[in-house]
Amino acid sequence: MSATPANASPAPHAPAKPVAWLKENLFSSPLNTLLTVLVAWLLVMAVPAMLDWLFFDADFTSDTAQECRKAQGACWAFIAEKHRLILFGVYPYDEQWRPLLATIILVGAMVCSAIRWFWKPWLGLFWAVALAAVAVLMWGGVFGLSHVENDRWGGLPLTLILSTFGIAFAFPFGVLLALGRRSHMPAVKSLCIIYIELIRGVPLISLLFMSSVMLPLFLPEGFTIDKLLRAQIAIIMFAAAYIAETVRGGLQAIPKGQYEGADSLGLSYWQQMRLIILPQALKVVIPPLVGIFISLFKDTSLVVIIGIFDLTQAAKAAIADAAWRGFSVEAYVFIAVIYFIFCFAISRYSQGLERRLDTGYRR
Amino acid sequence: MSEAIIRLENVNKWYGQFHVLRNLNLNVARGERIVICGPSGSGKSTMIRCINRLEEHQQGRIIVDGTELTNDLKHIEIIRRDVGMVFQHFNLFPHLTVLENLTLGPVWVLKKSRAEAEATAMKYLERVRIPDQARKYPGQLSGGQQQRVAIARSLCMSPKIMLFDEPTSALDPEMVKEVLDVMVSLAEESGMTMLCVTHEMGFARKVADRVIFMDQGEIIEENTPDVFFDNPQHERTQLFLQQILH
Numbered sequence: 001m002s003a004t005p006a007n008a009s010p011a012p013h014a015p016a017k018p019v020a021w022l023k024e025n026l027f028s029s030p031l032n033t034l035l036t037v038l039v040a041w042l043l044v045m046a047v048p049a050m051l052d053w054l055f056f057d058a059d060f061t062s063d064t065a066q067e068c069r070k071a072q073g074a075c076w077a078f079i080a081e082k083h084r085l086i087l088f089g090v091y092p093y094d095e096q097w098r099p100l101l102a103t104i105i106l107v108g109a110m111v112c113s114a115i116r117w118f119w120k121p122w123l124g125l126f127w128a129v130a131l132a133a134v135a136v137l138m139w140g141g142v143f144g145l146s147h148v149e150n151d152r153w154g155g156l157p158l159t160l161i162l163s164t165f166g167i168a169f170a171f172p173f174g175v176l177l178a179l180g181r182r183s184h185m186p187a188v189k190s191l192c193i194i195y196i197e198l199i200r201g202v203p204l205i206s207l208l209f210m211s212s213v214m215l216p217l218f219l220p221e222g223f224t225i226d227k228l229l230r231a232q233i234a235i236i237m238f239a240a241a242y243i244a245e246t247v248r249g250g251l252q253a254i255p256k257g258q259y260e261g262a263d264s265l266g267l268s269y270w271q272q273m274r275l276i277i278l279p280q281a282l283k284v285v286i287p288p289l290v291g292i293f294i295s296l297f298k299d300t301s302l303v304v305i306i307g308i309f310d311l312t313q314a315a316k317a318a319i320a321d322a323a324w325r326g327f328s329v330e331a332y333v334f335i336a337v338i339y340f341i342f343c344f345a346i347s348r349y350s351q352g353l354e355r356r357l358d359t360g361y362r363r
Numbered sequence: 364m365s366e367a368i369i370r371l372e373n374v375n376k377w378y379g380q381f382h383v384l385r386n387l388n389l390n391v392a393r394g395e396r397i398v399i400c401g402p403s404g405s406g407k408s409t410m411i412r413c414i415n416r417l418e419e420h421q422q423g424r425i426i427v428d429g430t431e432l433t434n435d436l437k438h439i440e441i442i443r444r445d446v447g448m449v450f451q452h453f454n455l456f457p458h459l460t461v462l463e464n465l466t467l468g469p470v471w472v473l474k475k476s477r478a479e480a481e482a483t484a485m486k487y488l489e490r491v492r493i494p495d496q497a498r499k500y501p502g503q504l505s506g507g508q509q510q511r512v513a514i515a516r517s518l519c520m521s522p523k524i525m526l527f528d529e530p531t532s533a534l535d536p537e538m539v540k541e542v543l544d545v546m547v548s549l550a551e552e553s554g555m556t557m558l559c560v561t562h563e564m565g566f567a568r569k570v571a572d573r574v575i576f577m578d579q580g581e582i583i584e585e586n587t588p589d590v591f592f593d594n595p596q597h598e599r600t601q602l603f604l605q606q607i608l609h
Binding site for chain 2: 257258261276279
């Protein structure tokens with residue numbers, strides 16, 4: 001039984017005074033004042049110049065390179081001219097509505113998967129249908145669509161395909177590697193350690209190079225694995241090693257008492273992992289995992305080394321056009337914006353996911 | 364003379380070079396309530412954790428309800444189904460609601476239907492007097508409530524034996540009583556075998572059939588509560604009782 005508490009008074013509410021705020025936050029000490037002045041100077045130097053170049057002095061509508069070069073600012077007409085090459089690579093010009101539609105389906109499927117309402121049993125079927133549609137659109141050969149070999153695929157759809165399948169396959173593989181590395185069975189543990197250390201010890205470029213150049217040497221005469229598939233496998237193997245170490249960190253962070261609580265109920269190893277340990281471990285490592293996914297998305301640009309035409313390579317091809325020389329900055333800014341949109345979307349989503357999964361652990 | 368439900372025969376355990384359990388011999392009869400006490404480091408928690416294989420013993424035999432505890436996973440799983448455990452730090456699953464915590468074992472281990480498991484869960488939640496907390500997450504409950512949920516979670520598996528490893532040691536003093544009340548009612552109403560490591564001597568007097576005193580890995584003295592508290596035989600027991608009964 002508690003005694004009646006004394007009347008609780010409301011907290012004092014100070015009205016916001018701009019001058020006081022400035023004094024407290026920007027000019028509170030000599031060092032802070034100096035930093036404020038320095039930052040303000042940098043902004044004054046950089047921002048108007050950037051805005052001029054990007055928007056105010058830019059040329060949006062020229063038809064030829066000569067006209068565009070006369071503008072002080074950026075030549076966005078170059079992008080208007082070249083955007084289909086950058087976005088879709090050397091895919092046959094008339095059929096480019098197909099990779100466009102495939103991209104929309106793929107991005108749409110990812111956005112839907114992110115929404116909780118879609119987390120139903122038929123999500124797997126939904127994805128199977130979406131991927132089949134993407135395959136039909138990209139390859140063609142059926143339904144009256146002309147066949148397009150995958151060495152003509154390029155640009156944004158290719159980057160998306162490499163990243164999506166890369167993450168989708170590397171993630172479960174990485175989780176299994178992490179569990180294997182923590183296993184008490186010596187053979188499984190050694191294999192996992194060897195795999196992880198070997199793969200982490202080499203850059204992705206050398207893995208791609210090995211898959212492209214060395215693998216055909218070991219395969220029997222006449223037997224070839226599709227180049228895109230080789231690149232995809234190299235990307236998956238690479239990401240899995242990093243995911244494994246991150247997930248292992250998460251597994252180590254789970255208190256021993258959770259394992260014991262699960263043991264005392266009589267749960268088997270896989271039941272424990274699936275129901276108790278992995279949900280908690282994966283939630284803990286969402287930030288570094290998302291970092292790995294974002295890096296993977298951008299690392300797909302390394303496939304240029306084996307001649308696959310992803311978004312970055314397509315930008316380089318656009319710059320190489322003799323008629324439109326000298327606009328490399330505009331091209332790279334353009335693809336940087338595209339990369340940023342996807343990476344930022346992944347990052348924002350992960351923050352939303354963390355908030356939603358936070359079931360009030362810490363009181 | 365009914366056969367003992369738990370038998371420890373010459374059980375020895377080492378942590379590295381440290382001999383933590385020394386030639387333990389113990390017989391626990393079906394339905395018996397045993398309280399184990401002793402100074403810290405005496406091996407009491409280790410002993411009961413060996414009974415459900417959370418720790419492994421290196422020598423001797425442990426037989427639980429006719430099944431011997433070896434490295435055989437099948438035996439371990441059988442034993443864990445019949446032995447429930449309540450931990451000092453609760454070990455509830457924070458990402459699941461209270462109800463999901465309780466139904467997890469019955470659904471996945473005992474293969475019951477979800478409806479049946481939920482009915483059992485609500486029954487035990489009422490038994491521990493917190494049915495209104497079913498949809499909350501463990502992080503939203505007080506320590507005493509969490510421990511009662513942990514007790515209910517073990518009870519949902521319908522175990523034959525309940526092990527308590529210092530269940531009230533991590534609780535604020537005002538919550539100790541609510542958990543002890545639940546344990547007392549459990550002891551009095553069900554015929555369950557209970558082994559309880561605790562420092563709560565009032566509980567021991569009220570409920571125990573036998574009180575065991577352990578020190579440095581050995582059982583020094585075991586007796587009924589009256590004899591144990593009023594007439595301890597060994598000097599170490601007397602010393603210990605002087606220290607905790609102030």
